[in-house]
Amino acid sequence: MGLTIAGAILVAQYKGEKSNKNINHISSQTILLIFIISIIISVIGYIFTPFLIRLIGVSSNVFKEAVPYLRITFIGSIFIFLYMAFQSLMRGVGEVKIPMYIVLGTVILNLFLDPLFIFGFSFIPASGVTGAAIASVITQALSAIIGIWILFKGNHGIKIKLEHLKPDFKLLKKIFKLGFPASIDQS
Numbered sequence: 001m002g003l004t005i006a007g008a009i010l011v012a013q014y015k016g017e018k019s020n021k022n023i024n025h026i027s028s029q030t031i032l033l034i035f036i037i038s039i040i041i042s043v044i045g046y047i048f049t050p051f052l053i054r055l056i057g058v059s060s061n062v063f064k065e066a067v068p069y070l071r072i073t074f075i076g077s078i079f080i081f082l083y084m085a086f087q088s089l090m091r092g093v094g095e096v097k098i099p100m101y102i103v104l105g106t107v108i109l110n111l112f113l114d115p116l117f118i119f120g121f122s123f124i125p126a127s128g129v130t131g132a133a134i135a136s137v138i139t140q141a142l143s144a145i146i147g148i149w150i151l152f153k154g155n156h157g158i159k160i161k162l163e164h165l166k167p168d169f170k171l172l173k174k175i176f177k178l179g180f181p182a183s184i185d186q187s
Contacts, residue, residue, distance in 0.1 A: 002182030003033060004081075004088035006175045011092030015157070027089045027151060028164030029171045031082065038081035045074035065129040072130065076137030079144035086147030093157030102146050106139040113138060 007030030014022040045052070049070045050063075058066050087099040116124050117131030127134060151160045 001084055001088075002185065003037065003175060003179035004030065004085045005182045006030075006179030007033075007085065008088040008092035009178065010175065011089055011158070015093050020159075023093065023157065024154075024159050024161070025164055025168070026171065026175075027158045028160045029168050030089060030175060031085055031148070031151070031160060032165050032167060033172050033175055034081050034085040035078070038078040041081075042074050042077050045077065046071050049074065068130045069133045072133035072137055076133070076140045079137065079140035082144040083140065083147050086144070086151060089151070089158055090147075090156065095156050098150065098156060099147070102143050106143045109142070110135055110139040 007026060010026045011023050014026065049067055053063055053066045053070060083102075090096065090099050113135035114132055117127050117135040118129075120126030120131075150156060151158050154160070
């Protein structure tokens with residue numbers, strides 16, 4: 001979250017300067033950084049899920065359900081992080097309504113998907129607690145995909161292009177340096 005805040009701060013500065021080129025470049029680099037970090041966190045979280053669950057003292061009868069739930073949640077964290085980056089970057093250019101509508105839509109969708117995946121229906125098998133995680137990851141993925149699509153489309157103040165996703169290590173370091181304290185605070 002802190003790194004997305006850093007990206008939003010830099011985007012807002014260049015929005016004030018009306019420098020679309022810099023807005024687009026910073027947005028691309030923020031998305032790239034968040035994507036890389038989210039993969040690292042997802043893999044580490046997935047691997048260490050049993051340890052983390054034992055660390056918080058979950059009882060043995062809950063442990064069996066908690067491990068797949070948390071592992072699926074860690075896989076979905078990639079989508080959560082990408083959506084947070086999208087949301088922060090949109091805020092940086094002054095657009096707050098679109099992210100709100102996306103979240104509203106996916107929360108409503110999740111209300112329908114949760115019972116489907118928890119209890120099952122037709123060809124969807126009942127998956128219990130794991131089903132709740134699957135439903136959440138589906139809606140998180142949808143929100144991230146919509147957000148990234150909006151950034152690539154470029155109709156709302158930011159336009160990301162594939163060629164902008166080449167790492168700019170100087171800028172990535174700046175984003176990390178600005179965002180790391182806020183990340184620690186958010187943790």
